Amino acid sequence: MTKAELISRLGNKTGMKKVDVERVLTAFLEEAKNILKEEGKLTLTGFGTFRVVERAAREGRNPQTGAPIKIPATKVVRFKPGKDIKALFS
Numbered sequence: 001m002t003k004a005e006l007i008s009r010l011g012n013k014t015g016m017k018k019v020d021v022e023r024v025l026t027a028f029l030e031e032a033k034n035i036l037k038e039e040g041k042l043t044l045t046g047f048g049t050f051r052v053v054e055r056a057a058r059e060g061r062n063p064q065t066g067a068p069i070k071i072p073a074t075k076v077v078r079f080k081p082g083k084d085i086k087a088l089f090s
Helices: 003-014 018-039 083-088
Strands: 041-044 048-055 058-061 068-071 074-081
Touching: 003 018, 018 041, 018 048
Parallel strands: none
Antiparallel strands: 041 048, 048 074, 058 068
């Protein structure tokens, strides 16, 4: 699903104009990014938790040559689904 499709569905469900839904969704996404950058964790009760974690440096292999390469440490965002989301797939 694309952002445009999500905006359309939310507009249909709420009766809001697509322009207004897009503003709200864009503001939410910007704030979510800011919260993850500043605090490292965003919990949406019933939906799940987004958390910034450190991925350790490791050694990998170039798939074409098989030569070993060093993959540097980096930060990534992980998602842990909440109880309501888990129940949908159980």
